[in-house]
Amino acid sequence: MSALPFLPFTRPSIDEQTIAEVGAVLRSGWITTGPKCQALEAALSQRLGARPVRLVNSGTAALELGLRLCGIGPGDEVITTPLSWVATANVVLAVGATPVFVDTDARTRNIDLEQIERAITPRTRALIPVDLAGLPVDRDRLYALAHKHGLRVIEDAAQSFGARWGAREIGSFGDLVSFSFHPNKNMTTSEGGCLVLNNEDEALRFEQLRLQGVIRLADGGMEVPQWGAKANLTDVAAAIGLGQLRQVDAFNQRRRVLAQRYFACWDAALGFELPPQDRAGHGNWHMFQPLLPRDLAARRGEFIAAMREQGIGVGVHYPAMHLFQLFRARGYAPGDFPVAEDIGARTITLPLFPTMDNVDVDRVCAAVARACAALRGATIQ
Ligand SMILES: *Cc1c(COP(=O)(O)O)cnc(C)c1O
Numbered sequence: 001m002s003a004l005p006f007l008p009f010t011r012p013s014i015d016e017q018t019i020a021e022v023g024a025v026l027r028s029g030w031i032t033t034g035p036k037c038q039a040l041e042a043a044l045s046q047r048l049g050a051r052p053v054r055l056v057n058s059g060t061a062a063l064e065l066g067l068r069l070c071g072i073g074p075g076d077e078v079i080t081t082p083l084s085w086v087a088t089a090n091v092v093l094a095v096g097a098t099p100v101f102v103d104t105d106a107r108t109r110n111i112d113l114e115q116i117e118r119a120i121t122p123r124t125r126a127l128i129p130v131d132l133a134g135l136p137v138d139r140d141r142l143y144a145l146a147h148k149h150g151l152r153v154i155e156d157a158a159q160s161f162g163a164r165w166g167a168r169e170i171g172s173f174g175d176l177v178s179f180s181f182h183p184n185k186n187m188t189t190s191e192g193g194c195l196v197l198n199n200e201d202e203a204l205r206f207e208q209l210r211l212q213g214v215i216r217l218a219d220g221g222m223e224v225p226q227w228g229a230k231a232n233l234t235d236v237a238a239a240i241g242l243g244q245l246r247q248v249d250a251f252n253q254r255r256r257v258l259a260q261r262y263f264a265c266w267d268a269a270l271g272f273e274l275p276p277q278d279r280a281g282h283g284n285w286h287m288f289q290p291l292l293p294r295d296l297a298a299r300r301g302e303f304i305a306a307m308r309e310q311g312i313g314v315g316v317h318y319p320a321m322h323l324f325q326l327f328r329a330r331g332y333a334p335g336d337f338p339v340a341e342d343i344g345a346r347t348i349t350l351p352l353f354p355t356m357d358n359v360d361v362d363r364v365c366a367a368v369a370r371a372c373a374a375l376r377g378a379t380i381q
Contacts, residue, residue: 004311004363005311006311006312006313007311007312007313007351007356007360007363007364008313008351008353009287009313009314009315009349009350009351009352010184010287010315010349010351010352010353011353011355012183012184012188012353013247013251013353013354013355014240014243014244015243015247017243018239018240018242018243018244021239021242021243022236022239022240024239025235025236025239026236028235030235031234031235031236032232032234032235033211033232033233033234033235034235035235036235036236036238036239036242037055037232037233037234037235037238039238039242040055040189040238040241040242040245041053041054041055041194043242043245044194044196044245047169047171047172047245048169048171048172048177048196049168049169049172049173051171051172051196051197051198052196052197052198052199052200052202052203053194053195053196053197054194054195054197054203054206054207054210055189055192055193055194055232055233055238055241056192056193056194056195056210056231056232056233057191057192057193057231057232057233057234057237058180058182058191058192058193058231059087059156059158059178059179059180059181059182059185059192059193060087060090060091060180060193061193061210061229061231062178062179062180062193062194062195063087063088063091063128063154063156063178064091064094064095064229065195065206065209065210065229065231066154066176066178066195066206067091067092067094067095067097067126067154068095068209069176069195069197069202069205069206069209070125070126070152070154070176072092072095072097072125072126072152073095073096073097074096074097075097075123076097076098076123076124076125076126077097077098077099077100077121077123077124077125078092078097078098078099078100078124078125078126078127078128079100079101079102079111079116079119079120079124079126079127079128080092080099080100080101080102080111080127080128080129080130080156081101081102081104081110081111081128081129081130081132081340082101082103082104082320082321082322082337082340082344083104083109083110083130083132083318083320083321083340083343083344084130084132084156084318084321085158085317085318086318086321086324086326087158088128088130088156088321089101089321089327092128093326097125098123098330099327100119100124101321101322101327101332101336101337101340102115102116102118102119102337103115103336103337103338103339103340104337104339104340104343105339106339106342106343107276108132108135108137108276109132109133109135109275109289109343110129110130110131110132110135110137111129111130111137112339113137113138113141113142113145116145117145117149120149120151124149124151125151125152126151126152126153126154127142127145127146127151127152127153127154128153128154128155128156129142129153129155129156130156130158130159131155131156131157131159131160131163131170131283132159133159133275133283133285133286133287133288133289133317134159134160134161134163134186134283134284134285134286134287135160135163135275135276135278135282135283136160136163136164136165136170136282136283138165139165139173139174140165143174143175146175152175152176153174153175153176154175154176154177154178155170155171155174155175155176155177155178156178157170157171157177157178157179158178158179158180158182158185158193159180159185159186159284159286159287160283160284160286161179161185161186161187161248161284162186162187162248162249162252162284163282163283163284164281164282165282166282171196175198176195176196176197176198176202177195177196178193178194178195178196179193179194179195179196180192180193181193181194181237181241181244185286186248186251186252186255186284186286187241187244187245187247187248187251188240188241188244189233189237189238189240189241189244190236190237190240191237192233192237192238192241208225208226208228209226209228209229209231210228210229210231210232211228211229211230211231211232212224212228212229212230213225213226213227213228214228250354251354252284252285254354254356255284255285255286255352255353255354256281256284256285257358258285258288258352258356258358258361259278259285259288259352261358261361261362262274262288262350262352262361262364262365263277265361265362265365266290266365267365267368267369270293270368270369270372271293271294271295272290272291272292272293272368273290273291273346274290275288275289275290285352287315287317287349287352288349288350288352289317289347289348289349289350290347290348290350290368291342291343291346291347291348292346292347292348293372294346295376296372296375296376297345297346299375300316300345300346300348302375303348303371303372303375304316304348306370306371306374306375307367307368307371310367310370310371311367312350312351312363312364312367313351314348314349314350315348315349316347316348316349317347317349318344318347319344319345320337320340320341320343320344320345322336322337322340323341323344350364350368351364
């Protein structure tokens, strides 16, 4: 239909300097965990209030090993949101504990803090809040709840790197904070992630958990006091991360401008529900996600196809996960979390990444109007 290039819903931005630095690592003779990982950990720590930061090979590993660090396992319950990437609950299953879902708030689409208390039992050990689309969960209320009930918090901040709560950056305060550096996130290491920890003792124990439980001894020998995973990051990946970290604030600023452009060009008459506009500026606009109008809710596949025909990629992040077979088999059913189910059924992710221009946003807005008209059997010029 048009000669314009396909616009995906996201695309990483890797500059030539970063590519050259990755090349230098490949030529260096040392390509696994080494000086680049150390440098990236130091740079992240410096950014996040000098808290210890340790890299791993995925956000999922950061969450799972964070749970293990807290000693969470069989018999324990962990409260989280049904509106997230399935990794958030899979890690709870991985350590042998039970994920307990709580419905989401209709406005923020994050876990409904009002409803958490009712889900707490004597077995509850931790909360895993998720900052969906980079909009932070209210940290004041979250930590008030956690302290009141003596719960650990493993923040799943996979989507909120660079976001803030008040004046403080996410990751610079709180309990354990997990980031993902998957290519779709606001900064990437290709694959990778990290955990922000409370002190050096936790950091040391986490280092053992991420690599076979090994402690290196001064005499060149080793000891293995506990089980450990194989989850270390490579210097090839860390070199990408160092390049990304230089640019992530500019990336996030660009995302904020593009999100505002969506609000400006959007036709309210189409009947979508837009995400909260985030006037406090807390978020990092990891994604821009309108909810389909109710008359088109059952036709998301057709809508996505109509956008694709116009050269525009649309994602779905996420269907409410308690409705997946994995969790239905554990007793969850439709109707358990009506807010999350409604959002999960109608959400669409529109293109938003730092190399987009305002005219790309305008193109998406026009395509949305055309797709709606086509589905509703109308014609527009
Ligand atoms: C991406 C993501 C993860 C998992 O990160 P990986 O690096 O892909 O393992 C976990 N939780 C949320 C909310 C995410 O968006």
